[in-house]
């Protein structure tokens with residue numbers, strides 16, 4: 125851990141101005157044994173991943189910063205400088221306007237951190253400086269010191285008195301601004317951002333210290349984002365226990381107590397209100413070493429992943445959790461809110477760094493990133509707009525729907541939904557969880573074309589692959605030294621192979637659902653080839669083994685129904701699935717007695733798709749079938765990617 129921050133502290137200094145110095149974490153992080161790389165150390169090579177990043181960066185550089193400042197300035201009684209007000213969830217009369225801006229700030233910071241892009245840096249720096257002016261004008265605006273938001277502070281008085289009536293979630297919005305400022309401080313070293321966020325933290329302390337425990341817990345009944353997370357982070361950067369005390373005021377007993385006892389009582393709760401609290405619990409464990417926090421975070425993760433998630437890794441229907449395992453009953457056009465998965469991935473990553481020998485954390489990360497988040501961005505839009513929900517109803521569709529529902533794409537200035545904000549972060553940090561390290565180990569968690577500059581060791585690792593279109597990835601090492609490479613062998617594969625410089629890796633245990641460890645004196649040019657054979661597998665709904673999604677390796681497949689509408693889940697003959705191409709993940713099958721083409725769900729755009737099927741001709745108890753023969757897939761000459769390839773283990777349920 126220490127080496128990371130020493131590295132960040134000295135190497136970046138050269139490119140940071142006087143007002144920029146990256147703060148070290150001064151409170152030891154309990155339980156953390158794998159470190160993340162600084163974003164500047166990993167870059168994406170050309171792929172769908174970097175394409176997503178590029179589209180989001182286009183938007184981040186295009187968007188009018190003055191418009192994003194409008195509500196802050198108006199609320200803090202400063203000139204709006206002639207800017208046009210935004211629409212959607214940033215309209216001047218929208219209750220929690222300015223909730224999105226913290227995500228823009230974080231995304232500009234990501235852009236600078238990974239690419240050293242000066243336009244992104246200047247936007248972030250300017251935004252922070254303008255927010256500081258708003259906060260500095262509080263006396264004139266009639267607000268308490270430190271307050272910063274696009275809506276009046278009186279909303280907090282109403283929140284505390286439980287008389288809020290306009291659907292506002294004021295701490296939820298303020299948390300996001302604080303998180304953006306925190307990132308500008310801790311990643312970019314912006315000391316003005318530090319001062320503004322510490323001012324806000326002081327304001328939160330002032331408001332909450334006056335409340336009784338009962339009043340505070342009642343107030344936590346209103347969505348408050350990750351207030352415990354951001355304040356615990358501030359404690360870790362400052363060492364000032366005051367911020368830990370304020371963080372812990374946001375421990376929501378009604379949600380935390382059952383989770384500490386590993387009870388699934390999330391039915392009926394607004395899903396995305398909960399996940400940030402769990403991330404906060406993980407952070408509070410790191411800050412305190414109190415095991416109860418870790419239990420809460422781990423149990424919440426397992427409950428959500430195992431009993432409340434669809435095959436694509438998303439959770440929630442109409443933004444809510446339902447009864448445990450209720451999946452097939454809720455295949456609607458408002459499934460899988462994107463924010464929830466953004467937050468689940470943050471939680472997954474945190475938990476994994478405290479338990480890096482457990483491979484299923486990144487099995488889930490991969491599943492949700494590929495099948496939910498990647499495809500929630502519109503590849504045909506140069507600004508990379510996104511969907512709020514990912515509809516899983518029969519003949520679902522991305523790109524249509526009511527004003528903010530279904531699969532509608534976001535817009536430049538008239539949506540500003542929660543999921544638009546979180547997607548800006550998702551698509552500017554696609555490199556941040558591929559590799560991790562400690563003093564003697566490099567973990568390879570994701571198979572994403574990228575270049576890692578492990579400068580602490582003078583080593584570069586270049587990962588080349590078109591995964592998941594191809595099952596093989598190549599890792600070429602430049603530089604030398606004794607260390608171990610630990611490669612995640614996903615639970616969905618069988619028969620994985622690892623070669624070093626073309627030779628089978630000797631004495632290496634390669635087991636699905638674990639890490640394979642290559643310990644070695646590395647030499648420049650050493651090349652590791654990892655083959656992760658993919659097979660068709662069914663992912664049955666927990667509540668109905670006869671309803672299942674189908675996946676090929678990590679990739680959930682969907683049927684292309686063109687403009688046809690389906691009135692019910694179609695019946696798919698599992699035995700009829702055939703791969704039809706060697707170069708793409710194209711399949712064909714018989715469903716409802718007719719031929720249907722299937723392909724990766726993350727690419728299902730511009731047509732009605734289908735993800736869950738009533739499975740027939742298959743093993744009803746397990747949703748899979750093993751082949752008796754070894755047919756060739758029709759017309760491809762490929763070893764059969766069909767019946768014989770049905771997996772004999774169900775990975776996620």
Ligand SMILES: *[C@@H]1O[C@H](CO)[C@@H](O)[C@H](O)[C@H]1NC(C)=O
Pocket residue numbers: 457458524525526529530531
């Ligand atoms: C989503 O489903 C609801 C209820 O079935 C329906 O009223 C609404 O029009 C649907 N929206 C879209 C975009 O299909």
Ligand SMILES: *[C@@H]1O[C@H](CO)[C@@H](O)[C@H](O)[C@H]1NC(C)=O
Pocket residue numbers: 135577579584
């Ligand atoms: C890796 O990063 C270090 C520190 O920033 C830099 O000096 C070095 O040139 C980088 N190496 C490569 C291959 O980019």
Ligand SMILES: *[C@@H]1O[C@H](CO)[C@@H](O)[C@H](O)[C@H]1NC(C)=O
Pocket residue numbers: 594595596706707
């Ligand atoms: C997959 O990648 C490997 C290694 O780069 C290559 O040899 C193989 O031909 C590729 N397979 C397909 C189907 O593209």
Ligand SMILES: *[C@@H]1O[C@H](CO)[C@@H](O)[C@H](O)[C@H]1NC(C)=O
Pocket residue numbers: 743744745746
């Ligand atoms: C279905 O799969 C299960 C689990 O492997 C097996 O025990 C059972 O015999 C299979 N049933 C049929 C009808 O093939």
